[in-house]
Amino acid sequence: MKQGIAIGLDIGGTNCAFGLVDEQGRIIARDNLPTASCAQAEELVKALSTKIKALAKEAGSPAIQGIGVGAPNGNYYSGCIEFAPNLHWEGIIPIAEYFKKHLSCEASLTNDANAAAYGEMLFGAAKGMKDFLFITLGTGLGSGIVANGEMIYGHDGMAGEIGHTILFPDGRPCGCGRKGCLETYCSASGLVRTYREKAGSAFRAEMDAEYIFEKAKAGDALALESFSFTGEWLGFALANSVAYTSPEAIFLFGGLARAEEYIFAPTRQSFEKNLMKIYKHKIKILPSGLKPGDAAILGAASLIWKKSMQN
């Protein structure tokens, strides 16, 4: 058991949220900085490092074990953010290297879904599990795959893109340039696309996932059908996923997962229906055990605490 704290930092398109996290997964202090506050990535890392040092000083200067960073298109092996479409930097950005330089501590980086999966394993509902899937249902569908107690990064650091398996050949256009990807159907924005298809000319721009959730709660047929459709195909896709890694549980996290039974019920029903016999009735689909506001920071900090536990 080591003393001190790990820094958890989540770099998002709009905001960078960070916190000091102890080994029990408590966030003892937190702060944030707008991602656009610096034009250059290294400048942002410098500014973040200054704020992190100040936050640590306020908290009584605990020993910093390292900084874990979750970011879109974060590559664990290289420590770089690679061609992230939602960030304003281009190309390959060596974030971990910048933090080693400006914060003078160990720095580790991975993509945001992998980081949250780590958080679930160390501090959430996946504690003690060696094989599970972690699915984030937001604008897209992100995933972290844990097998044999380890995150699967793949040979190039880019594994775990279940949202970009093709569900329907020649299906809905996807931001990745292909068609029919799972995330174009099963995500908050996929739900909206489904609702839009059903609503036709009655659809208006303000009808977002939150709106559809409210309508579903009020018993609106189109909204309920949209949730059913989304859950039906999510359950189907997750049943296929099971044939890869046979996880003990699948955790659903993110905006769409907060619709609770409106998404969990149809997903579970379709999942069991589509599972191969050897897998039936033994794999749980569960909500994440992390608080939405804490998950990204805890997950990022887990990159450091995970390493510390292995040493």
Place this chain on the structure above:
Amino acid sequence: MKQGIAIGLDIGGTNCAFGLVDEQGRIIARDNLPTASCAQAEELVKALSTKIKALAKEAGSPAIQGIGVGAPNGNYYSGCIEFAPNLHWEGIIPIAEYFKKHLSCEASLTNDANAAAYGEMLFGAAKGMKDFLFITLGTGLGSGIVANGEMIYGHDGMAGEIGHTILFPDGRPCGCGRKGCLETYCSASGLVRTYREKAGSAFRAEMDAEYIFEKAKAGDALALESFSFTGEWLGFALANSVAYTSPEAIFLFGGLARAEEYIFAPTRQSFEKNLMKIYKHKIKILPSGLKPGDAAILGAASLIWKKSMQN
């Protein structure tokens, strides 16, 4: 480095093939026994143990490090064959336990595709790779998934059933009781089903995968179309698989893989076409580096040598 040999045993529906394998992956002696020669599984294990001891004696009584067994529906965690449809024993058979008793050595069991994947990693074309897929294209489509240098067994020992991901909902009936599984399209028998659909009333029972291969080599349009169709959907499915574990390479093994470019060319073409951009042009689809007659024995023996290397 340990001295001695490992026993590799492949239990098939018809035949049990076994051999003495040294740490360099050389089969120094081999023999076999028909699977149906004993009615009870424990009797068969006894008979096999007697033959194995005799074979080892003939070979100069090298130290036996253990026996590795590859078998359909073999569960690595339990050491049992579980409900194998193509074997004449029912229920759960504790094969590893029987061998520990009758051969008085370490015994390890896994399913045949996982065993062959281990063989590829230790002695074949996957040497030194930490992330790869191994696909057997025979009567069905079997798979072994290696990530972070470890076989993925899943929480229950039943991971790696890519052949039973559903390619087409409501597609061809599968032996697993569901419809549209990948192996009903992409396997030797899937090729035959495709050819049968195309040939219609001209189809005859003797038109097996071998026949279709010969016809394809002779330039027959239906046979060539059947290979194209099979490769097209195999490439599509493998492109989806990459999004899970981002392997360095995918190895194709088994009867259908021996059709070489008739299956590799359309598979690779469709694979690249369907890959997400971040994966394009960096993942190889390769033939297995193991001889067809050796793979099952080498793979099974690898279960023992793998453990020995880790100790």
